[in-house]
Amino acid sequence: MNDFAITALLITALFLILASGVWIGLTLSGVAWIGMQLFSSRPAGDAMAVTIWGSASSWTLTALPLFIWMGEILFRTRLSHDMFRGLAPWMQRLPGRLLHTNVVGCAIFAAVSGSSAATCATIGKMSLPELRKRGYPETMSVGSLAGAGTLGLLIPPSIIMIVYGVTADVSIAQLFIAGVLPGVLLALIFSGYIALWSLRHPALIPPPDAPLTLAQKLAESRHLIPVLLLIGAVLGSIYAGVATATEAAGLGVVGALTISAAQGSLTWATFTQSLMGGTRLYCMIALILAGASFLTLSMGYIGLPRHLAEWIATLGLTQGQLIVALSAFYVLLGCFLDGISMVVLTMGVIMPTVQKAGIDPLWFGIFIVIVVEMAQVTPPVGFNLFVLQGMTRREIGFIARAAFPFFLLMVLMVALLWVFPQIATFxxxxxRA
Incomplete structure (x- = not known):
């Protein structure tokens, strides 16, 4: 059986098992077992045991549950309520006014969360009722939140960066630092679009609230100080080289518990809820990673990644053409799979091709994160669309249309990243210097 037939068989098996309702992690393990059993001489059971244990016992992966727990702790504090009060006074003079609280709020929470869905839900819980009460257009309120919520993947600490770093063998600390400038730039692009839209539609923007003095603005913003200090401690310890990603994650958990206790919202109930919520999410991700590791090993024994890389090399694609093709591939894949599944499912096959084309794996990691961000707002499986549908009770089509301009802005961000790779590598x- 040739490579095309084997690939078609395994892809068919993948979607059939997924369609039957089996968990993604178990589906990946099942497809890997089929591939090794049918097309490899190595015993599938032995390979499965060794690979799953190896992926589960990775020290590098320890940062993942800690960052997830940190985000869960802050998700259950009064941060979402205090954030709007702290940000709103500073946005009144900008074109678009309080619509910018979606972008700035998401950027701040992304730096302590690492999850797009958690960022979207937390800031949405804060901003949507306030924006609706003040009469802001729902299309822009929902669309800007759907787009800005994706910053949870790009601004470190990012769950998907940890997953990519583990699967592609790239330094997680380097990925975190590489995501800072692209994350800030994308947030500025979102805010710039909101400002331009508001200047074109001034009648749709409500009048500003009563002006506050500088002292009053600072007093309203005092609740943001602990969170900003936590962000500085986590990212600063990594950037200064005094802590690994795992150690910085531990520092973040301690800081989050401290903030929660200082706010008076750290009770036994919120502690256990955050711990169990983080455990459930990590177990889901760990199962997917274990299945993906076994699938990568299986594909390696069959030889598909090598053959695919060789086939793509024969096409004579330039680096730019390859990036365009991969962008379209991941956006299409994002219509059916969540971001983590997309990364772990494809890295074993894609990375040899990327390395053969001479593309920097660190730069490629940031590219992948932005493309996965785009998939967060594409129906039918855009996670941010689901989150906002639950919060607004509007149909997916309305939310997807509202988010579409921000999808195009992320396409622009990919183009800028390609033209100016220093955005990610500087x-x-x-x-290193």
């Missing part, structure tokens, strides 16, 4: 180079 800070890591300074860190």
């Amino acid at each position: 800070l890591p180079q300074q860190m």
